[in-house]
Every structure is written in structure tokens, then in C-alpha cells.
Amino acid sequence: MTRPSLPADSAPRDFEIARADGDLLFDAEGGAYLDLLSGGGTVLLGHCRPAIVDALRTQADTLWNTGAVPVDVRAEASAALERFLPGALRPAVFYSTGMEAAEFALRLARQVTGRRAAVGFDHAMHGKSQATAALGWPNELATLTDFHRLPYLPETTEGDVLERLRATLAAHEVAAVFFEPLLGSFGGHCPSRAFGQSLGELCAEGGALLVVDEILTGFHRCGPAFLHADLGVAPDVLLVGKAMGNGFPVAAVAADRRYPLPPAALPGSTFAGNPLAAAVVATTLTEMEALDLPALVARVEAAVRAGLAGVGEDGAVLRGRGALWILELPDAERVARIMEHLLRERVVASPTARFLRLMPPATIGDEHLARACRVIAQACRATAPVR
Ligand SMILES: Cc1ncc(COP(=O)(O)O)c(C=O)c1O
The missing domain is CATH 3.90.1150.10 (Aspartate Aminotransferase, domain 1)
Incomplete structure (x- = not known):
């Protein structure tokens, strides 16, 4: 056999x-x-890493969860994250997984724009919930109304991707375009800077928020703090996670300061920004800055x-x-x-x-x-x- x-x-x-x-x-x-x-x-x-283990241990002895009640350590994590972000963005909300962060980005974009449709590209990874799966890697589970997953590299050219995006933005009321700068769960394809610039322009002209997913590529995994800067992209919303917790489950959404964070976008969840995760984030990011x-x-x-x-x-x-x-x-x-x-x-x-x-x-x-x-x-x- x-x-x-x-x-x-x-x-x-x-x-x-x-x-x-x-x-x-x-x-x-x-x-x-x-x-x-x-x-x-x-x-x-x-x-x-000893400093991160120590921070987690100390936090474990002190406070695990307060729900939405404010805690110092969450403010510390938020301030640490803000030090890494481009000036236009501010931390909006912490989550435990990238998928939750991407889901919130979609709700936020729908509230900000008053529109419903969402666009993603083939082979991207944004998570495995129904909505996030519908925006990325080809799979049969996730076909949802108002979701448009467009062909992408390497099956087609950058020019064709942009043309299809232009047509989709013209034909639908698109709230958000989800973009993973390097296909980290597929073939590692990364578009040109010219593509990145056109992507931003098309979203702005079409009234859609550009949601850049740097959950895997962020915090210097690919060199720069965030890869979108190298691609000439200015995100309306940035998704981060993974390295930010050095293995502890945590993710976050950062949004352009222009946008309000309406309660109707349903920010938060039971474990969102819990003190254990916050302590790990604050220490991990401080360790990163020292390296x-x-x-x-x-x-x-x-x-x-x-x-x-x-x-x-x-x-x-x-x-x-x-x-x-x-x-x-x-x-x-x-x-x-x-x-x-x-x-x-x-x-x-x-x-x-x-x-x-x-x-x-x-x-x-x-x-x-x-x-x-x-x-x-x-x-x-x-x-x-x-x-
Ligand atoms: C780029 C990217 N976005 C989102 C996700 C989803 O994150 P999570 O598995 O924490 O839900 C992943 C997971 O691999 C990812 O690589």
C-alpha cells in the first residue's frame, strides 16, 4: 500500500x-x-521570549478579563500599536483572531459608506468565517450576496485586475475592497508599486474603503513595518495580528482618523482586548522596538x-x-x-x-x-x- x-x-x-x-x-x-x-x-x-513570558505571567497573576470595562494595560497596548502605525491611522479595536478583525473592518466600512458590497481577490487570506472566506481563497463554502471575489495574480495580469475592479466599482455600491499585499497563504505573489497606487486611486474614486490586510506581513515580517508603504498604498483600514502577539491570540483593526467608530458597527467581543492579550501586545511591540x-x-x-x-x-x-x-x-x-x-x-x-x-x-x-x-x-x- x-x-x-x-x-x-x-x-x-x-x-x-x-x-x-x-x-x-x-x-x-x-x-x-x-x-x-x-x-x-x-x-x-x-x-x-523571556520578557513576553514575564509580562504574561505577571498579568495572569493580576487580571484576566474585564469585558469592555477600561483597563490600563489595554491603553498601553493601544499606544504601543499606534507607535507602529502610519500617522493617518489610529487603533480602533482589538480582537483575538484576524478573522474577527476582518469582519469588523467590513462592518465598519458598511457603516462609514452606507453601502453593502465587498470586493476581494482570489488567493488572498482574510480568515475562515463565511464573510472573510468569501473575500479570499477559492472555496465552495463561501458564496454570499454582495461579495465579489475577482481574479488575481498569477492567473491574470495587474492591468486586468484593475480593469475588473474598475468595472465592479462602477456596477455595485462597494463599501470595502480587501487587499493582501503579498499572497502569504498562496504563491507569495506581490504586485508592483504602480498597481498599489492605482488600487488606492480606484477605491477613492469609487467611494470604497481600502482594507489592507497585514495580519501576516505586518511588524517587519517582510522588511518594512508594513508592506503597503512599499507598494504606495495608503489604507483606509489596516488589519494587523499574528506577530503583534508573538504567538498569543490577538489581532486589531486600525482605521483612518477621519472615520468615526459607530456603535452600529458592533465593535468588540467577549475577549476583545482582554488584559492578557493586551499585556502581551504591549511587551511584544516594546521588544520589537528594542531590536x-x-x-x-x-x-x-x-x-x-x-x-x-x-x-x-x-x-x-x-x-x-x-x-x-x-x-x-x-x-x-x-x-x-x-x-x-x-x-x-x-x-x-x-x-x-x-x-x-x-x-x-x-x-x-x-x-x-x-x-x-x-x-x-x-x-x-x-x-x-x-x-
Ligand atoms: C493575511 C491573513 N489575514 C487573515 C488571517 C486570518 O487570521 P486568523 O487565523 O487569526 O483568523 C490570516 C491567517 O492566516 C492571514 O494570513
């Missing part, structure tokens, strides 16, 4: 992690694995580019930036075989369909990173069809 191929987003049986430290995961027997998954791109500063994250991430980029320069010869395409890289293989079966090779060599990455995502912590050690790249290059070579 042939061994079943590794299903997307899952690890093989007999692979269980008991603890983590920095750029390493450890199984129950103490075996170490190099972590290029970093908790779905969340653990940008490495696992169990030279752009330099750390540039170092990761240089090592990945050099270490995986040859994978093209073995049928893999490498795309990405900073500390977010995606290897595209011809099919999921090849990805599964590469993953088996990586796990034998004790390297953990993130397989999804025909893609293998590499998202190391920015703090990964030079030797670990070089070794991981060597193992990945070997895996690509070992699984390549015989030439």
Missing part, C-alpha cells in the same frame, strides 16, 4: 511538539526541530535567497520577502515528499497544497538558518524528477 500523502496544513502522525524555545521546537523526548513555521507566522521574535528588526529580517532574506538560489533547477519557484518565503512545487504530492524529508532532518515548515511556506522567527540563529536552507535545498533536489 502506498503511504498517503501529507494532507495540507497537517503534520505526520508520531510528530508532536511538547515545548519550544527561540527558533526550536522540542518533542516529548527532547528532540529538537528547527522551526520555520513559527506558529503560522506569529512567533516573529522566537518562542517563549533592529529590519536588519534581522534583511539577514534572513539574504540567507534564504543565497541558500535556495538553486531550487529553480529542481522544479521549485521561490517567492517572498524578508522572513516570509513560499516555495511553489508542481503539486501537493511533491510538497508532501519534501516535508517528509524535512521532518527526517528535523526541520518544520508549513505545507499547503502545492506550496511550502517558510516563516522563520526573525531572531533565528545564522547557523540554524543556513542549515534549514541546506536541508530544504537537498529535499528539493532529492525529490526532483530524474533528469
Whole structure:
């Protein structure tokens, strides 16, 4: 019987992690694995970073949840987030997941514009609720009235995407256009700056809010604090999450200061901005400011580019930036075989369909990173069809 191929987003049986430290995961027997998954791109500063663990412990001894009642630590988290944001944006509300943040952005856009329709692009990831799934990756669950998911890269050109967007904005009362600057759950495609500028202009002309989703790319994961700046995009609403909690569940919505935050947009939820999450955010962001994250991430980029320069010869395409890289293989079966090779060599990455995502912590050690790249290059070579 042939061994079943590794299903997307899952690890093989007999692979269980008991603890983590920095750029390493450890199984129950103490075996170490190099972590290029970093908790779905969340653990940008490495696992169990002492200052963040301390902040969480102290907060756990003090106060867990007050619901919507104000707490100092939430104000601290909000102020820390504001230090990272472009001047036009202010923190609006914290959530526990990116999907909730994206849902709120949609409600906010509907309230601000008085319109209903929403536009997203193929292969983007904004979450797995009905509404957020309808705006991103192709799936059959999520087809909703007033939602328009347009063809995107790589299936069509930037010019065609913009033309279709123009037509959709003309034909419908669009409240929001959702945009992920780099397709981090697909092939890593990133459009040109000219595209970014036209996208902003079209949204402004069409009266739709531009919601930029930097839940994965934000906080220097791809180099700059936020990738939209490199693309010449000025978001009306910015979604952030993942690295902001270094693995703790938290996300947030930032909105242009011009827009009110009407209660009718239903901000908040039971756990929104809870003190545990807020303490982690305040400390994680302060830790980020003390590090030279752009330099750390540039170092990761240089090592990945050099270490995986040859994978093209073995049928893999490498795309990405900073500390977010995606290897595209011809099919999921090849990805599964590469993953088996990586796990034998004790390297953990993130397989999804025909893609293998590499998202190391920015703090990964030079030797670990070089070794991981060597193992990945070997895996690509070992699984390549015989030439
Ligand atoms: C860009 C982006 N947006 C939104 C989400 C959804 O976040 P969550 O899984 O926290 O709901 C993800 C998750 O991977 C993501 O990568």
C-alpha cells in the first residue's frame, strides 16, 4: 500500500511538539526541530521570549478579563500599536483572531459608506468565517450576496485586475475592497508599486474603503513595518495580528482618523482586548522596538535567497520577502515528499497544497538558518524528477 500523502496544513502522525524555545521546537523526548513555521507566522521574535513570558505571567497573576470595562494595560497596548502605525491611522479595536478583525473592518466600512458590497481577490487570506472566506481563497463554502471575489495574480495580469475592479466599482455600491499585499497563504505573489497606487486611486474614486490586510506581513515580517508603504498604498483600514502577539491570540483593526467608530458597527467581543492579550501586545511591540528588526529580517532574506538560489533547477519557484518565503512545487504530492524529508532532518515548515511556506522567527540563529536552507535545498533536489 502506498503511504498517503501529507494532507495540507497537517503534520505526520508520531510528530508532536511538547515545548519550544527561540527558533526550536522540542518533542516529548527532547528532540529538537528547527522551526520555520513559527506558529503560522506569529512567533516573529522566537518562542517563549523571556520578557513576553514575564509580562504574561505577571498579568495572569493580576487580571484576566474585564469585558469592555477600561483597563490600563489595554491603553498601553493601544499606544504601543499606534507607535507602529502610519500617522493617518489610529487603533480602533482589538480582537483575538484576524478573522474577527476582518469582519469588523467590513462592518465598519458598511457603516462609514452606507453601502453593502465587498470586493476581494482570489488567493488572498482574510480568515475562515463565511464573510472573510468569501473575500479570499477559492472555496465552495463561501458564496454570499454582495461579495465579489475577482481574479488575481498569477492567473491574470495587474492591468486586468484593475480593469475588473474598475468595472465592479462602477456596477455595485462597494463599501470595502480587501487587499493582501503579498499572497502569504498562496504563491507569495506581490504586485508592483504602480498597481498599489492605482488600487488606492480606484477605491477613492469609487467611494470604497481600502482594507489592507497585514495580519501576516505586518511588524517587519517582510522588511518594512508594513508592506503597503512599499507598494504606495495608503489604507483606509489596516488589519494587523499574528506577530503583534508573538504567538498569543490577538489581532486589531486600525482605521483612518477621519472615520468615526459607530456603535452600529458592533465593535468588540467577549475577549476583545482582554488584559492578557493586551499585556502581551504591549511587551511584544516594546521588544520589537528594542531590536533592529529590519536588519534581522534583511539577514534572513539574504540567507534564504543565497541558500535556495538553486531550487529553480529542481522544479521549485521561490517567492517572498524578508522572513516570509513560499516555495511553489508542481503539486501537493511533491510538497508532501519534501516535508517528509524535512521532518527526517528535523526541520518544520508549513505545507499547503502545492506550496511550502517558510516563516522563520526573525531572531533565528545564522547557523540554524543556513542549515534549514541546506536541508530544504537537498529535499528539493532529492525529490526532483530524474533528469
Ligand atoms: C493575511 C491573513 N489575514 C487573515 C488571517 C486570518 O487570521 P486568523 O487565523 O487569526 O483568523 C490570516 C491567517 O492566516 C492571514 O494570513
